[in-house]
Amino acid sequence: MAIKIRKEDALGYHSQGSPGKIEVVPTKPLSSQLDLALAYSPGVAEPCLEIAKKKENAYKYTAKGNLVGVISNGTAVLGLGDIGPEASKPVMEGKGVLFKKFAGIDVFDIEIDEKDPQKLIQIIKSLEPTFGGINLEDIKAPECFEIEQALKQEMHIPVMHDDQHGTAIISGAALLNALEIVHKNIEDIRLVVCGAGAAAVSCTRFYMSLGVKRENLVMVDIDGVIRTDRPDLDEVRKEFATSRADLHTLADAMKGADVFLGLSAGNIVSPEHIQSMADNPIVFALANPNPEIDYNLAVSTRDDLIMATGRSDFPNQVNNVLGFPYIFRGALDVRATAINEEMKLATAQAIAKLAKEPVPEIVNKAYGDDQLGFGRKYLIPKPLDPRLITTIAPAVARTAMETGVAQTAITDWETYELELQERIGIDQRLMSRVIARAKKNPKRVVFAEADNTKILKAAQLINDERIGDPILLGNKEVILKLIEEHSLDLSNVQIIDPYEELDRLEKFGNLLYQKRQRKGLTPFEAQKMMRDRTYFGAMMVETGEADALISGLTKDYPKTILPALHVIGVKQDVDRVAGMYIMNSDKGPYFFADTTVNVDPTADQIVEIIGLTADAVKFFDLEPKVAVLSYSNFGSAKGNTPTKTALATAKAKEKFPELIIEGEMQANVAINEAIQKENYPFSALANKKANTLIFPNLSSGNIAYKLLAEIGNAEAIGPVLLGMNKPVHILQLGSSIREIINMVAIAVVDAQSHDNI
Ligand SMILES: NC(=O)C1=CN([C@@H]2O[C@H](COP(=O)(O)OP(=O)(O)OC[C@H]3O[C@@H](n4cnc5c(N)ncnc54)[C@H](OP(=O)(O)O)[C@@H]3O)[C@@H](O)[C@H]2O)C=CC1
Ligand SMILES: CC(=O)C(=O)O
Numbered sequence: 077m078a079i080k081i082r083k084e085d086a087l088g089y090h091s092q093g094s095p096g097k098i099e100v101v102p103t104k105p106l107s108s109q110l111d112l113a114l115a116y117s118p119g120v121a122e123p124c125l126e127i128a129k130k131k132e133n134a135y136k137y138t139a140k141g142n143l144v145g146v147i148s149n150g151t152a153v154l155g156l157g158d159i160g161p162e163a164s165k166p167v168m169e170g171k172g173v174l175f176k177k178f179a180g181i182d183v184f185d186i187e188i189d190e191k192d193p194q195k196l197i198q199i200i201k202s203l204e205p206t207f208g209g210i211n212l213e214d215i216k217a218p219e220c221f222e223i224e225q226a227l228k229q230e231m232h233i234p235v236m237h238d239d240q241h242g243t244a245i246i247s248g249a250a251l252l253n254a255l256e257i258v259h260k261n262i263e264d265i266r267l268v269v270c271g272a273g274a275a276a277v278s279c280t281r282f283y284m285s286l287g288v289k290r291e292n293l294v295m296v297d298i299d300g301v302i303r304t305d306r307p308d309l310d311e312v313r314k315e316f317a318t319s320r321a322d323l324h325t326l327a328d329a330m331k332g333a334d335v336f337l338g339l340s341a342g343n344i345v346s347p348e349h350i351q352s353m354a355d356n357p358i359v360f361a362l363a364n365p366n367p368e369i370d371y372n373l374a375v376s377t378r379d380d381l382i383m384a385t386g387r388s389d390f391p392n393q394v395n396n397v398l399g400f401p402y403i404f405r406g407a408l409d410v411r412a413t414a415i416n417e418e419m420k421l422a423t424a425q426a427i428a429k430l431a432k433e434p435v436p437e438i439v440n441k442a443y444g445d446d447q448l449g450f451g452r453k454y455l456i457p458k459p460l461d462p463r464l465i466t467t468i469a470p471a472v473a474r475t476a477m478e479t480g481v482a483q484t485a486i487t488d489w490e491t492y493e494l495e496l497q498e499r500i501g502i503d504q505r506l507m508s509r510v511i512a513r514a515k516k517n518p519k520r521v522v523f524a525e526a527d528n529t530k531i532l533k534a535a536q537l538i539n540d541e542r543i544g545d546p547i548l549l550g551n552k553e554v555i556l557k558l559i560e561e562h563s564l565d566l567s568n569v570q571i572i573d574p575y576e577e578l579d580r581l582e583k584f585g586n587l588l589y590q591k592r593q594r595k596g597l598t599p600f601e602a603q604k605m606m607r608d609r610t611y612f613g614a615m616m617v618e619t620g621e622a623d624a625l626i627s628g629l630t631k632d633y634p635k636t637i638l639p640a641l642h643v644i645g646v647k648q649d650v651d652r653v654a655g656m657y658i659m660n661s662d663k664g665p666y667f668f669a670d671t672t673v674n675v676d677p678t679a680d681q682i683v684e685i686i687g688l689t690a691d692a693v694k695f696f697d698l699e700p701k702v703a704v705l706s707y708s709n710f711g712s713a714k715g716n717t718p719t720k721t722a723l724a725t726a727k728a729k730e731k732f733p734e735l736i737i738e739g740e741m742q743a744n745v746a747i748n749e750a751i752q753k754e755n756y757p758f759s760a761l762a763n764k765k766a767n768t769l770i771f772p773n774l775s776s777g778n779i780a781y782k783l784l785a786e787i788g789n790a791e792a793i794g795p796v797l798l799g800m801n802k803p804v805h806i807l808q809l810g811s812s813i814r815e816i817i818n819m820v821a822i823a824v825v826d827a828q829s830h831d832n833i
């Protein structure tokens with residue numbers, strides 16, 4: 077979806093609140109005299125002395141190992157040219173934000189007022205004590221080659237000029253995939269490179285390493301085609317000069333070319349140039365912010381064109397953002413001394429391969445496009461794809477190890493992948509996996525409160541995205557009016573008004589009477605209750621007319637759960653239901669139970685809650701690591717709650733020997749394996765942080781999840797009702813559309829699991 081960026085929006089974005097885009101955030105507490113004494117004088121002297129003894133200790137006691145310097149002198153800022161170091165700062169801060177958001181790497185952006193390459197080399201070299209890596213940015217050619225070369229030789233931390241190598245890697249991956257789509261061989265293609273600067277030269281060298289033939293390429297600079305007979309060529313340009321004396325202008329070069337790579341300046345390519353290219357031409361117009369030819373103009377010239385730009389607002393963004401955060405992530409994680417050719421190639425191959433895998437729901441949503449998939453408009457993954465970190469960083473780290481530039485080794489790749497996911501928070505991954513599973517086999521979901529705008533909007537999305545088949549319960553007139561008012565299209569969706577369904581009312585009322593006649597229910601009351609849409613919806617699920625029920629948006633939890641219990645009831649070997657919340661925090665997902673149903677469960681009831689919750693965690697493809705919570709650690713305090721939770725833990729361990737269960741313990745101990753390793757090494761969770769927290773009573777569960785959601789920056793998904801005989805899921809009063817959709821996806825997957833029962 078193309079978006080239009082206005083000047084005032086861009087300026088407002090940068091000036092509002094704190095000017096700029098970044099700030100420094102402490103990672104240690106600093107609220108007491110003790111903290112101050114540890115962080116600063118006298119405590120700080122201790123790490124200083126340790127580092128003085130051995131420099132490598134800087135990685136242990138300072139932020140160096142995760143800190144990259146983004147360094148520029150502002151001489152080639154995007155395609156804006158030599159606008160100076162101050163003017164380059166927004167770009168460098170931007171790179172810092174991308175490093176942090178996409179790969180959890182901290183950045184100091186450093187803009188240096190110096191053009192002399194030798195002086196720059198000395199300045200940057202002297203920064204080695206501060207940084208774990210150096211990302212050179214927007215330094216113009218040819219000086220950038222000399223600077224990078226010298227720093228690579230003289231520094232012992234990875235140095236990469238992003239405009240050269242980041243661009244080469246990403247555009248190389250896009251080229252490989254584009255050629256595959258048009259069935260052309262890289263050895264045969266005719267390539268025109270526009271620009272002879274940092275990015276153009278490095279990309280061309282990389283393409284040659286991928287197979288492009290020297291004799292098949294023509295490079296063009298500001299003075300036209302770089303020919304061997306031109307007297308003005310420096311050493312770098314001579315490397316690419318063509319001996320074809322008939323080629324002078326860009327127009328000459330473009331005739332019959334298969335691929336155009338632009339890394340020069342905006343709007344210098346015309347539609348005629350593109351028309352003169354070979355069949356199925358590939359145009360990478362990568363100058364920023366204005367490409368060599370406008371995206372829309374280019375695609376209007378011919379239908380067989382594959383077009384890419386460096387911008388975020390058009391399909392096929394070929395931009396080094398897809399590389400540098402993850403390349404440095406992998407390099408830092410094995411403390412690589414360099415980023416070598418093999419690591420670059422491994423990155424390009426990993427990106428090219430990832431593009432052929434199905435696009436996750438979260439990416440479709442982020443770009444408002446559910447058609448994303450490998451092809452002419454999707455050559456490489458999108459920058460907001462959360463799989464990039466787990467694809468590229470391991471490829472880089474592994475190759476660094478294989479090629480002897482790693483100073484530390486990763487041995488447990490699965491754990492490494494989890495750590496990478498944690499760095500960016502895996503919240504969306506969890507739900508996008510559930511949504512993807514729902515879409516594989518959508519189920520009929522009946523909404524008891526369809527006379528509500530939020531429900532209708534959620535139903536629209538669920539229907540459009542094929543997550544499920546909504547059935548809407550409520551007054552038809554009211555529902556149709558709301559649909560019209562909000563310009564929704566639910567014409568293919570079934571609307572049922574229970575009041576009009578006399579036969580069904582009678583049938584459902586009789587069924588309810590049969591179920592509850594010995595609980596004091598009369599036939600008259602049963603018929604009357606069926607007019608309540610939660611009863612009616614639950615009965616549709618019970619009789620197989622629907623696969624799952626969603627209700628509770630406008631009613632208290634107990635008022636919604638009761639009809640479901642009366643009609644559907646609990647699973648055969650279960651005495652009671654329980655409620656679970658998925659708390660998506662920036663440290664990953666945690667599962668909390670019971671947060672909604674059982675006020676003060678006994679030890680045996682807690683055992684049952686543990687069993688139900690563990691099953692639910694497995695349902696999300698995760699291994700449950702259960703901590704039974706209290707205010708004491710393994711008997712450290714006395715009282716009813718520690719006694720009850722210790723007993724529940726012992727019984728649960730016996731009943732579910734296959735599960736990792738530990739307790740009783742305090743919440744911080746449960747999720748901090750270091751505390752456990754040090755103080756309670758016998759704990760089953762000593763090497764495994766808990767992800768499933770079982771609370772001693774409803775008050776503590778409810779308070780914990782609400783506080784975390786309000787002030788802990790965690791998203792609460794749920795409550796997921798556990799233990800029902802058929803899929804019934806109850807929304808929180810006033811849930812958002814996103815929460816409703818999440819709950820429906822869970823309900824659909826829950827219903828899928830009932831297919832096999
Ligand atoms: N999409 C992406 O990921 C990236 C895009 N870029 C973009 O690539 C461009 C170049 O960046 P970079 O290599 O760092 O900068 P440099 O200053 O090192 O190189 C710029 C090059 O463009 C050439 N050039 C300028 N105008 C023309 C013209 N009218 N015709 C032909 N060549 C021209 C210059 O030629 P001469 O040498 O003769 O002056 C020079 O070789 C920028 O627009 C930048 O935004 C860069 C990196 C990544
Ligand atoms: C993307 C980038 O680094 C540039 O345009 O310079």
Ligand SMILES: [Mg+2]
Nearest residue numbers: 154213214239
């Ligand atoms: Mg750049």
